[in-house]
Amino acid sequence: MKYEIRELAEPDVKETVKLFQAIIDELHAESPASERKHFKAAYTVKKVTEHITEKDSVYLVGKLGEEIVSFMFAWITDGIGNIHWLGVKLPFRGKGYSKILLDETINLFTKRSCYEARIFSSYPKERGIHQLFRSSGFEQKATIDEQFFGVSIIQMVKVLAPTPLKMREKKIILAGEAGQGIKLMAHTLGNILAKMNKEVSLNIIYGAAVRGGEITAELIYSDEKIETPFFEKADVGLCLSKSKKALVNAKEIIIDTAACNQECTGCDIICPVSDRVPFSQISSDEFNSPVFVNMIALGRLLSMIGIKIEAIDFRSELHARFQEENTRAIKYGYTYQD
Numbered sequence: 001m002k003y004e005i006r007e008l009a010e011p012d013v014k015e016t017v018k019l020f021q022a023i024i025d026e027l028h029a030e031s032p033a034s035e036r037k038h039f040k041a042a043y044t045v046k047k048v049t050e051h052i053t054e055k056d057s058v059y060l061v062g063k064l065g066e067e068i069v070s071f072m073f074a075w076i077t078d079g080i081g082n083i084h085w086l087g088v089k090l091p092f093r094g095k096g097y098s099k100i101l102l103d104e105t106i107n108l109f110t111k112r113s114c115y116e117a118r119i120f121s122s123y124p125k126e127r128g129i130h131q132l133f134r135s136s137g138f139e140q141k142a143t144i145d146e147q148f149f150g151v152s153i154i155q156m157v158k159v160l161a162p163t164p165l166k167m168r169e170k171k172i173i174l175a176g177e178a179g180q181g182i183k184l185m186a187h188t189l190g191n192i193l194a195k196m197n198k199e200v201s202l203n204i205i206y207g208a209a210v211r212g213g214e215i216t217a218e219l220i221y222s223d224e225k226i227e228t229p230f231f232e233k234a235d236v237g238l239c240l241s242k243s244k245k246a247l248v249n250a251k252e253i254i255i256d257t258a259a260c261n262q263e264c265t266g267c268d269i270i271c272p273v274s275d276r277v278p279f280s281q282i283s284s285d286e287f288n289s290p291v292f293v294n295m296i297a298l299g300r301l302l303s304m305i306g307i308k309i310e311a312i313d314f315r316s317e318l319h320a321r322f323q324e325e326n327t328r329a330i331k332y333g334y335t336y337q338d
Contacts, residue, residue, distance in 0.1 A: 001064045003097055005104045008052050008059035008071070016061055016071045017045050023087040042335045043073065043085075058108050062088075062101050070097050072105050077306035079164065081109030081117040086129075102136050106158065115161040121154045130154070141197060155196060169222030170305065171231045175248045176240035178213055181294030186217035188298060192307065193221040201229035214241060238301055240279065240293060254300055256280055256293070275304070277336065283329070292329040299333025 008016060024039045051057050056077065062070035069092040073085040083105065088098050109117050119133055130140075138156040172189070176182040183204055190202045198221040205216040218234070220226050237250030241259055258280040277300055283292045 003062055003064055003069075003095075003100065005060055005062050005101055008048075008061050010049055010052070012061055012068060013048050013052070014045050015068050017043060017048055019068060019071055019087060019089060020073070020085060022089075023085070026090075038331060038335075048073075058105060060101060060105060060108075062097050064092070070101050072101050074105055074109075075306075076109065076112060076114060078170075079113065079115050080306060081105070081112075081114040081160075082306055083117065083119040098132055099135065102132065106136065106160070110160050113161075115159070115163050117158040117160060119156045121156065130156070133158075163223065169220055169224070169226060170236070171234040171250075172219045172221075172301075172305070173234040173237045173248055173250055174217040174219070174240075175238070176215055176294075178215055180215075180240050181291075182215045182217055182240070185294045185298050186219055189301065190219060190221075192302070196307075198222065199224065199226050201226050203229060236301070236305060238297055240297060252304070254297065254304065256297070275300075277333075279333075282332065282336070286332060287325060287329060292325060295326045295329035296333035296336075299330040300336060301333075302330070303334045303336075 020043055021040050024036055028036045028039065048059070051073075052059050056075055058072065058074035058076065058081065060072040060074075061068050068089075070088040071085070072083070074081060074083045076082070083102075086098060086102065088101075106117055117138070119138065121129065133156050136158065138158045141155045141157045174182050174186055186202055186204065190200045194200050201220045203218045205218065206213060218229075218231065220229060220231065232249065234248075234250035235252070237248040237253040239248045239253060239255045239259055252275070254275045254277060256279040257276045258278070260276060277297075279293045279297050279300075280290060282296055283290050
């Protein structure tokens with residue numbers, strides 16, 4: 001039978017998710033069941049069925065006849081093709097199917113005007129997968145040590161085209177009130193990006209009030225030297241503040257629903273395209289405290305800007321008192337679905 005690659009269609013979702021779950025059980029055989037459950041929760045039958053309808057998804061399956069023997073879960077963000085998961089059934093490994101599937105994915109990235117393909121691997125012992133990517137032209141760009149995230153992470157990149165000027169740097173603005181953890185969120189995000197070999201600039205701006213005022217963080221990250229560490233309009237904004245004084249000017253904005261109702265009230269927040277998420281409600285309902293709003297929001301932001309990290313442990317960044325809860329809050333925000 002001929003090995004064929006097809007776009008993942010709804011009738012094949014259940015079988016593909018079953019294969020994905022088997023891969024997770026194999027890779028994390030020695031991990032707690034709760035950890036395996038966390039990975040699987042991001043790719044349920046319902047979620048994958050929704051994903052395949054999105055224009056930025058690249059979800060493929062490899063078939064022998066009608067049997068699914070391999071799969072690819074990838075996503076395009078801002079001209080970058082991000083490979084999230086690639087798996088092959090155990091009996092069909094070593095036959096070159098993963099290489100064919102990877103090459104077809106790269107072809108699709110190129111056809112859809114991607115200038116770069118990326119993979120974040122948190123499985124450094126799986127040398128075969130790294131050799132596979134190297135054979136397709138990927139180069140190792142960064143290594144994030146275990147102390148930072150709790151696992152060692154390797155970033156591999158394949159250049160597909162010259163980087164467009166507008167893509168060379170991304171501008172982010174975070175806005176909130178004193179006590180909402182904007183400063184901690186900004187420094188944590190900056191450290192993550194710096195560990196990925198990005199150039200990072202960060203400005204923290206405080207309101208005039210001594211207590212209870214607004215705090216804004218302006219962050220830029222780039223693959224190249226940052227010439228000007230200031231900007232008028234961000235690519236992505238995050239607003240947690242209920243105050244109309246918190247000006248957020250960005251192309252896309254994540255807003256806490258506690259700070260903004262579904263219907264526009266004509267406030268000073270400039271939000272042509274916004275993503276309203278109930279951070280405050282989630283913090284209270286899921287964590288029984290309002291203090292985790294910033295970490296839930298950070299998880300959502302990491303997902304939005306395409307930082308694909310499968311296991312996050314901020315032990316080197318977060319206070320030991322809430323270490324476990326903060327980690328869970330970030331993961332919750334990262335995988336949150338409306």
